[in-house]
Amino acid sequence: MQRHYSTEPEISRVLIAATFSAVSSCCNFLQTDKVNRFSETLGAHSLSLRHTKTEVLQVNVGKLCNLTCVHCHVNAGPKRKEIMTCQTIDRIIDWFAHTEIPTIDLTGGAPEMIPDFRYFIERVKAMRPTRHVIDRCNLTILFDPGYKDLPQFLADHEVEIIASMPCYTLENVNAQRGEGVFEGSIKALQVLNSLGYGTHFPLHLVYNPVGAFLPGPQSELEADYKRELKKHFGIIFNSLYTITNLPIARFASYLRHNNKLEEYMQLLLDNFNPATVSGLMCRNTISVSWTGEVFDCDFNQMLKMNWRDGNGVLHLWDIDPAMVENREIVTGSHCFGCTAGAGSSCGGALV
């Protein structure tokens, strides 16, 4: 039985109609919201949000992607030109090597599409003591020309894969991500399984709601995914992460176009759960952009809520790793997306 999904086929059509100016104005709406209701809400619960020890360096290597998903908070796509250069990779690696941060988490866009993706991983894996690498993969990229040997490369370097898979049905996946994405994703998961992913190497899937609602319970969805993917396609994976869509970029455009932005914001506000705050990913993560600029998370990055000092925006190489702990996190109304219901992070639900 399928549950917790709402098929919204109009979502694709609406996004085609949405203009870039609509995207910009939605971002502005959230950015220029003078009253930080999220901060006020934290205060009302006697909570604050500060960095703890850094466990993850999340690097967004650029906006280039082979897909143009409806829920994308990056506005990524095949025509985007913003990608990390080799020089920036070297500066990040040099900084990272002088820290004890155990994990580097590569995201995008489709991170695999930058020319120096493999070089980046090879340099990290050559470090001693060894560091863990995560690749946030959209699966379909593994079948684009030039990427056929990439699954083997990832397995050889023991890279953890966190793969987008918004549903286990063709209809819902293709509505959110585009025609043919479901079939390509299934094929990619089968290849990854054949290389030991899901058994020897970690393979996690990510669920995003296909519309303006909160994810269902993570453990129930995981059981559904495991049963259906195994039964129909023989696919196995480790965990399912449910991630709430944040009302920014392309998803904000969809909400605005359907007059659902206020309603969705209210849904997030009404479901504020103080128990999620201690697990928010911004507490133990540093987020870096394709230019090396630093943020509290990938969402803040898209809203240009940079770390700054008196001289302007900070780059990773300006940061003293010892000074990050206890740093105050920059928040805004979009943060309600991380604290609604069971909470949401790059590792799924929080409570």
Ligand code: SF4
């Ligand atoms: S959601 Fe991921 S796969 Fe989809 S367009 Fe954005 S970056 Fe690409």
Ligand code: SF4
């Ligand atoms: S969007 Fe989420 S992860 Fe980012 S600062 Fe706000 S609460 Fe933290």
